[in-house]
Amino acid sequence: MERNQRLSPIETQVAAKVIDGEAIIIRLSDGFYFSMSHVGAVVWSLIEQKKTVDEIVSEVLERYQAGEAQVLGDVMDLAKELLREELVQTVTSGPKPSDAEERPPVEAKEAYEQPRLQQYQDMADLLALDPPSPGLTNVAWNDPGEK
Amino acid sequence: MRVLYWSDLFWPYVGGAEIFAKKMLPALRGRGHEVIVVTSHDHLDLPDCSLLGDIPIYRFPLRPALASGDPEKLPENFRRVKQLKRDFSPDLVHLSGVGPTAFFHLVTETSHPAPLLVSMRTEVLASQKNGRGSILDRSLRRADWVTAVSSDALEQTRHLVPEIVSRSSVVYNFVDAPVQAPTPLSFEQPRVVCLGRLITAKGFDLAMKAFVSVRAEHPGAQLVIAGDGPEKGNLQQLAHHLGVEQSVQFVGFVRPDDVPGLLNSATIVMLPSRREGLPMVAIEAAMMARPIVAARTGGLPEIIIDGQTGLLVEQENVQALGEALGSLLRRTDQATELGRNARVRAQAMFGRERCLDEYEGLYRQLTENSIKADHVARRAT
Numbered sequence: 001m002e003r004n005q006r007l008s009p010i011e012t013q014v015a016a017k018v019i020d021g022e023a024i025i026i027r028l029s030d031g032f033y034f035s036m037s038h039v040g041a042v043v044w045s046l047i048e049q050k051k052t053v054d055e056i057v058s059e060v061l062e063r064y065q066a067g068e069a070q071v072l073g074d075v076m077d078l079a080k081e082l083l084r085e086e087l088v089q090t091v092t093s094g095p096k097p098s099d100a101e102e103r104p105p106v107e108a109k110e111a112y113e114q115p116r117l118q119q120y121q122d123m124a125d126l127l128a129l130d131p132p133s134p135g136l137t138n139v140a141w142n143d144p145g146e147k
Numbered sequence: 148m149r150v151l152y153w154s155d156l157f158w159p160y161v162g163g164a165e166i167f168a169k170k171m172l173p174a175l176r177g178r179g180h181e182v183i184v185v186t187s188h189d190h191l192d193l194p195d196c197s198l199l200g201d202i203p204i205y206r207f208p209l210r211p212a213l214a215s216g217d218p219e220k221l222p223e224n225f226r227r228v229k230q231l232k233r234d235f236s237p238d239l240v241h242l243s244g245v246g247p248t249a250f251f252h253l254v255t256e257t258s259h260p261a262p263l264l265v266s267m268r269t270e271v272l273a274s275q276k277n278g279r280g281s282i283l284d285r286s287l288r289r290a291d292w293v294t295a296v297s298s299d300a301l302e303q304t305r306h307l308v309p310e311i312v313s314r315s316s317v318v319y320n321f322v323d324a325p326v327q328a329p330t331p332l333s334f335e336q337p338r339v340v341c342l343g344r345l346i347t348a349k350g351f352d353l354a355m356k357a358f359v360s361v362r363a364e365h366p367g368a369q370l371v372i373a374g375d376g377p378e379k380g381n382l383q384q385l386a387h388h389l390g391v392e393q394s395v396q397f398v399g400f401v402r403p404d405d406v407p408g409l410l411n412s413a414t415i416v417m418l419p420s421r422r423e424g425l426p427m428v429a430i431e432a433a434m435m436a437r438p439i440v441a442a443r444t445g446g447l448p449e450i451i452i453d454g455q456t457g458l459l460v461e462q463e464n465v466q467a468l469g470e471a472l473g474s475l476l477r478r479t480d481q482a483t484e485l486g487r488n489a490r491v492r493a494q495a496m497f498g499r500e501r502c503l504d505e506y507e508g509l510y511r512q513l514t515e516n517s518i519k520a521d522h523v524a525r526r527a528t
Contacts, residue, residue, distance in 0.1 A: 017218035019225050022254055024218050031216060035254060119280030125272050126247040126282065127214050129348070 001076050001083075003054045007047045008091045018045050025087055031124035034087065039064060040115035043078060047088055053079060066112035074114050081117050148514055149181045151237035151261070155246030157186035157204055159193070161374075162344055163427035164244050164268045166403055167320050173200050174503055180510070183235055185228065187211075187248050205231060209248040224251060229258035237261050238514050244268040245286045253285055262513040265290040266318070268424040270445055271303045287311055291513050294318040294506075296425035297446025318509075319449075321502035322430040324494065325407040329436035332414050332486060334479050336367040339472060340413035340437075342401065342428045345376030350419035350442065350463070352378075355385055355395065357419065357468035362394055364473055373409055375400045410435040415475055415482065419468055420444055430497050433457075433489035438482045440471040456489035 009016060009025075016025040023044035025034040036044055039060060046056045053075055060071050082088040156162070158169040172182050182202050187209040188195075197204050207227055212220040228251050242249055242265045256263075265286050275283045287293055287308040293315040295301035301317050339358060343349045351372055358370045372382060372395065379397065386392040401409050410416065416432035416439045423445030430450055432439050439457035441447045442464075451457035458475065460467035475482040 015216065015218050017221065019218075019222045020229075022225075024221055024254070026216055026218055028216060033213075033250065037254075037257075118285060120250060120282045120285070121277065122272055122274045122281040122283060123213065123247055123250065125274045126245075127210065129246075129272075129346075 001053065001080055003057075003072070004052050005079075006050055006052045006091050006093075007056075007079060007082070007088045008050045009048060010086060010089050014087050016044065016048075018048075027085070027087060029086075031127075033120040033123045034085070035118045035120070036115055037118075038110075038113055038115070039074075040078070040117065043075060043115050047082070050091055050093070060112075063109060064112035065109045071112070078115050078117060085117070085119075148238040148510060149183075149235060150175065150510065151183055151185060151232065151235060151240045152243060153185045153240060153249070153252055154243040155187055155210065155248045156189060157184055157206075158199065159191065160189065161400065163320070163424070166427055168243060169199065169403075170323065170499075171321075171503070171506070172202055174499065175507065176200065176202055178503065178507060180507075183231075183237075185231065185252075207251075209251055213247050213250065225255055228252070229255045232259040239264060239510055241266065241510075242286060242290075245283045247282065249282050249286050253282070253289065256289070262291040263289055264509060264513060265293045267293065267295040267300045267304050270300060270422050270424065271307055276307060284308060290314070292316075292509055294509070296320055297449050299446050299449065300424055316505075316509075318502060318505045319497055320425055320427060320430065321499040322427060322434055322493070322497050323499055325431075325434055327407040327411060327435075329434075329486075329490065330411045332438075332479070332483055334414060334476065334482075336369065337361075337365055337414040337476050338369045338371055338412055339415050339417050340371045340373060340409065341417050341419075342373040342406070342409065342432075343418075343426070345372070345374050345378040345382060347378060348420060348422040349374075349378075350421045351382055352385055353419040353421075353442075353463060353465055353468060354417050355382065355389060355391065356465045357417075357472060358395070359389055359391060360466075360469035361472045361476065362391060365476060368394065368476075370395045371398060371409075371413070372396065373398045373401045406431055407435055410437055413437050415440055415472060417468070417472070418442065418447060420447065421462060423447055425449065430493050433486075433493035434497075436486040436490040438475055438485040439489065440468060440475065442468075450493070451489070452492070455485070456492050457485055 013028055014025055015028060018041050021041050023036045023041040043056055046059055057072050057075050061068060152172060154168055156165055158165050176182050184204040186206055188206045189210055193206055195206050207224050209224055212224050236259060239262045275281045293311045295304055295317055298317055305312050341351050341354045362368050386395040410432055416437045418429055418441040420442050425446035429439055439451050441451055441459055442462045443459045444462050448459060451459055453459040458471040460471050
């Protein structure tokens, strides 16, 4: 893993969404769920933008209070794990200018925590124990305070 | 105190855990605690919010969202769960069973941090034994206390995550003494009753195969399959294939109030389960003085003492099941004595007040300041 290595989600094998600072990732081949919060979610968003390891480290350092060596080590470890789990791949081309995320200026750096990839390998088995019936669509949420 | 009770499915979905919760939560409410239930929609057409007495039940489409494999179906569920947690501000979250929807609790924990009590209700799955990286593993490590419904379940759980040894215990479910008195066993036209959800874990296909040998010796015997579930069609086909369909009754879902009557009609109750926690059916059958033939799995050996309150056989052993049934139908005095012993033991071990005292004690313990400090530290890891 080199610092100038560019990463990208394997879009044919992964479905993912960052929701309120939590990256939820589903590996479609086996239905395994993964999640990353806080720093991890930021890293995933940057991977979605096809950033290099160096670019990811720089942006994390801009947002969080941490030393460069620590962040570099953590990002490299995380990248290797994401590659191992076949969630991301290395790519040669970077983001188009229009893909660049516009971020508001960072006013105060947040406390840093090591990004971790949480795995939920038993999701498919738990759902299979007593599978929900198909065809159930999303339902409107009625705030109980209105009742 | 305010308790958020999280259960993958809840009444009117029927399973041992759901029936137990339907009785326990109003009892806790009766002791002055404020309780809400968070659960999932599934195949029944139920309202998003309903009441159990004055306990609100909030249903979200959590299980279908997870099963879809589409992350676009997740955000609204996360938002709703977070909003509910912030609005209710629970003193404690009680995760009843670790099912797939525990994922939503784990991801939304920080919206309102609170001590977490996890109650294990089934065996550990094979996919959960492969080291770290499961909903179960994460739930257990996050838990401030873990209970299990049986010693067997607790041992498996502790083996999986040894760090919980000092913060875990067994709390047996309770079953209320039935209003109906047990009736004497009838052996003239023996009825073997299997009661539970029609899923492969319950092993009712094994019961049917074992019943073939029983019917050969007792042509008037009946096998009653009580319950509903996805395996119903397969079981009906199996009955036809085995040539016993005239002797097998599928009676469908049995309302909890009617269960004592059903059990009273049984000569023997059978639990040939492939996987179990602490099945309520076994406790209920014991309360009705029914001899039980069961597989040696999960918490069943804690309810049934082999040769004293029932007969235990090796899992998935059709021949052994058939021999156990035949033995009890031949030795009627033994069958009656096993049933009588089962009732005495169940009354002593599975009473309501004992169970409520234990849970209430844990709730109190987990919301005390000293535990809160540990809880904050555990959230940081």
